[in-house]
Amino acid sequence: xxxxxxxxxxxxxxxxxxxxxxxxxxxxxxxxxxxxxxxxxxxxxxxxxxxxxxxxxxxxxxxxxxxxxxxxxxxxxxxxxxxxxxxxxxxxxxxxxxxxxxxxxxxxxxxxxx
Amino acid sequence: xxxxxxxxxxxxxxxxxxxxxxxxxxxxxxxxxxxxxxxxxxxxxxxxxxxxxxxxxxxxxxxxxxxxxxxxxxxxxxxxxxxxxxxxxxxxxxxxxxxxxxxxxxxxxxx
Numbered sequence: 001x002x003x004x005x006x007x008x009x010x011x012x013x014x015x016x017x018x019x020x021x022x023x024x025x026x027x028x029x030x031x032x033x034x035x036x037x038x039x040x041x042x043x044x045x046x047x048x049x050x051x052x053x054x055x056x057x058x059x060x061x062x063x064x065x066x067x068x069x070x071x072x073x074x075x076x077x078x079x080x081x082x083x084x085x086x087x088x089x090x091x092x093x094x095x096x097x098x099x100x101x102x103x104x105x106x107x108x109x110x111x112x113x114x
Numbered sequence: 115x116x117x118x119x120x121x122x123x124x125x126x127x128x129x130x131x132x133x134x135x136x137x138x139x140x141x142x143x144x145x146x147x148x149x150x151x152x153x154x155x156x157x158x159x160x161x162x163x164x165x166x167x168x169x170x171x172x173x174x175x176x177x178x179x180x181x182x183x184x185x186x187x188x189x190x191x192x193x194x195x196x197x198x199x200x201x202x203x204x205x206x207x208x209x210x211x212x213x214x215x216x217x218x219x220x221x222x223x224x225x
Contacts, residue, residue, distance in 0.1 A: 036216075044204070044216035102160070102206075104152070 002027045006090045006105035013080055013112050021075040021108050023064075023090035031092040033057075033066050033073040038087045038107075047075075047088070080112045117141060120205045120217030127224055133178075133192040135220050137205030140186065146208035147188040149180055151201045164188060200224045 006023040013019060025033065035047040035057070048057030050066035050073065057064050062077045073090060090105040120137045127133060139145055149162040160173045162180035170180050177196050181189045188205060205217035 038219075044219075102150075104150075106152070 002031065002092060002103045004090050004092055004103055004105035006088075007108055008106055010109040010111060013110070015082055015112055015114050016079045017112075019075070019077040019080045019084075019110070021088055021090075021110070023073045023075065023105060025071050025073065025090075025092050027071075027092055027103075033064070034091045034093065034102075035062070035064055035073070035075050036089040036091060036104075038089070040086070044089065080110075082112045082114050085110055085112045118205055118207055118215055118217040120220060122220060123218065124221045125223070127195050127222065129197055129224055130194045133190070133195050133199070133222070135190040135203055135205075135222075137188045137190075137217055138186055139188075139207050139215075142186075142207065144185060147182070148206040148208070149188065149190050150204040150206060152204070162190070195224045197224050 003026045004023065007021060011021065025031070030052065032049060032051045034049045036044045037047045038044050047062055048059040048064055050057040050064065053066050053068035055066045062075060064073050064075045066073055075088060077084070087107045087109050089107045091102050093102050117140045118137060137147065139147065144166060147164045148160060151159050151161050161176065161178060163171045163173065164180065164182045167182050167185055170182060177199060178190060178192050181191065183189065190203060192199060200223050203220045203222060207215045
């Protein structure tokens with residue numbers, strides 16, 4: 001079946017440190033891949049996405065590249081800020097019986113210290 | 115703009131008690147709505163899907179049910195909660211070409 005695996009954390013970094021959150025997936029066909037972020041007290045928000053192999057999604061300094069050969073979609077940021085503290089979810093979407101359905105990873109909690 | 119209101123944010127309920135989680139959507143008509151659950155250490159799992167009033171599809175068999183009494187209202191229920199119903203419940207709205215909008219979630223603890 002379809003599944004998403006990501007490092008569960010928590011991850012604690014100092015401000016301006018480099019961030020990598022690993023994500024790998026198992027899927028039939030060619031899913032789209034996403035990173036969602038949940039800030040404290042808020043709902044999930046789309047951070048970035050990639051719809052085909054070798055696509056790079058980017059937003060707010062975050063990047064992730066769709067690697068079909070390694071079935072990965074690792075999230076990176078060169079210099080994190082305190083405001084990046086949140087829970088990050090890797091996800092894929094697959095075409096189900098009634099449209100696109102999501103499969104999410106367990107989420108990775110990131111804490112950035114000043 | 116479109117928003118989703120989901121409540122309550124946290125809930126502690128005894129085993130065997132009933133459950134009602136409500137989700138309402140603003141800023142759109144005839145949305146496709148979903149209920150997802152994240153159990154401890156697992157990813158979000160699709161529970162129910164609704165394409166309109168009174169139309170509910172279930173992805174997995176479980177102790178829960180869902181209803182769509184109004185176009186913008188989606189309710190998750192249970193007559194008798196089990197310990198295994200504990201988790202994080204998320205209401206999601208499909209905006210078609212505009213992507214998805216997510217509620218803030220409800221953390222349910224069954225004791």
